[in-house]
Amino acid sequence: EIVQYCLAHEHNYQKTAEHFQVSYQQVYQWVNKFEDGGQDALKDGRGRKKTPEELTEADQQKLKMKKMEYEIERLRAENAFLKKLEELERRRR
Incomplete structure (x- = not known):
């Protein structure tokens, strides 16, 4: 306008x-x-994610690495939780 x-x-x-x-x-x-x-x-394109077809090979590798790092961090947290839970159960006995 x-x-x-x-x-x-x-x-x-x-x-x-x-x-x-x-x-x-x-x-x-x-x-x-x-x-x-x-x-x-x-049109404001800020914040818009690229479609998989728009990603370059390097961008695809970076995205894959971020996903793997996130998964590793999630598994570490889950592992720490289970260790703590196991320790608490041992103390109750």
């Missing part, structure tokens, strides 16, 4: 910024993104 307003008013960034109460720089960036890439360029 802001970009359309700015374009309709002959790229008057200052007027647009004041009208929508946003910064001049932000309006300027949005208009440039829109002109370079269209509506899709304005």
Whole structure:
């Protein structure tokens, strides 16, 4: 909406910024993104995970390593819990 307003008013960034109460720089960036890439360029991609098809071989290896490290940590915690449980059971006898 802001970009359309700015374009309709002959790229008057200052007027647009004041009208929508946003910064001049932000309006300027949005208009440039829109002109370079269209509506899709304005979408916020932060926080979006890549699909498996988008991952490079190195990214796939890093993801696999993270999963393995998480699993190892989980197993260590489970092992420590079982040892403690066994110790408590021995003390009760």
